[in-house]
Amino acid sequence: MYGIGIDIGGTSTKGVLVDAHMESIQEVKVPTATHHGREAILGSLTEAIDALLKSCPEKPDYIGVGSAGRIDVSTGTVVYATDNLPGWQGLGLKKWLEDKYDVTTVVDNDANAALIGELFLEGPVALEQNTVMLTLGTGVGGANYFFGQIVRGAHHQSGEWGHVVLHPGGRPCNCGKLGCVEQYISGTALNRRVEELTDQPLKNGEDLFRHKDSNLLYKQVVEEFVEDLSTIIDNISISLDPDRIILGGGVVQSRSFWWPLLLDRLQQKEIKTFITPAVQENKAGMFGAAYLGSHLRTEGRRKHEAT
Numbered sequence: 001m002y003g004i005g006i007d008i009g010g011t012s013t014k015g016v017l018v019d020a021h022m023e024s025i026q027e028v029k030v031p032t033a034t035h036h037g038r039e040a041i042l043g044s045l046t047e048a049i050d051a052l053l054k055s056c057p058e059k060p061d062y063i064g065v066g067s068a069g070r071i072d073v074s075t076g077t078v079v080y081a082t083d084n085l086p087g088w089q090g091l092g093l094k095k096w097l098e099d100k101y102d103v104t105t106v107v108d109n110d111a112n113a114a115l116i117g118e119l120f121l122e123g124p125v126a127l128e129q130n131t132v133m134l135t136l137g138t139g140v141g142g143a144n145y146f147f148g149q150i151v152r153g154a155h156h157q158s159g160e161w162g163h164v165v166l167h168p169g170g171r172p173c174n175c176g177k178l179g180c181v182e183q184y185i186s187g188t189a190l191n192r193r194v195e196e197l198t199d200q201p202l203k204n205g206e207d208l209f210r211h212k213d214s215n216l217l218y219k220q221v222v223e224e225f226v227e228d229l230s231t232i233i234d235n236i237s238i239s240l241d242p243d244r245i246i247l248g249g250g251v252v253q254s255r256s257f258w259w260p261l262l263l264d265r266l267q268q269k270e271i272k273t274f275i276t277p278a279v280q281e282n283k284a285g286m287f288g289a290a291y292l293g294s295h296l297r298t299e300g301r302r303k304h305e306a307t
């Protein structure tokens, strides 16, 4: 038995072919043609799948896909997407792939896939713990995993921590609200804040953290970041009280410069939730998509047999 997991990212689409034990047989990475709209993104997706099919000894049993946007997992439709993936909103991705490949397909939100992938790659103990993930990248993604399941919610938006309001009446967000988390602690937001204060864009995002002790304005931005991040962690701890919060995304790659500051602030605020960095960034999304493909496919079949 074989399966395929695909992670459609803003810059690259990554895929893995796995066997029945979820062991990797082959991995591919192709650029995501986000600037040319829906057809081009679908082109990147099929390029990745076609490359994996060439290495697959027989027809795969499932395809799992992690995609940006709010996804109705039962129909595999993108119910809401921002312009990060132009033309993506409204797309029936599951149907499109099943029509094209005649393979059972599961489509889920990319942050959900990344969280499951992190837990799966860490091991079975991790899959038993209630965990929330925040990804601090271009935007802020999030996912909630409780009692062995991704919590998706009644409107496919559970875990969208990037669009929880952090500063009421604050910065406008591309979702239409004011003051969302994403507008303060994403990599994009940090770059914008630096440019506001210094009139100079950052050449490299890591410079902000690396030079915080020699540049007072950078120090201010980092302090604001740590304060805002500790507030959202506090809110998650109080509302869901998970065993652990995993922080991932590009901003976390320069964590050596700011992680101790965050831990200090959490201690001052008496926030006890265990915090760890994501460690499988490049592989988590595609392995998580394969995991979801394998599990939800079986679940769907069980439900079908029960009726």
Ligand SMILES: [Zn+2]
Binding pocket: 162, 163, 164, 173, 174, 175, 176, 177, 180, 182
């Ligand atoms: Zn928002």
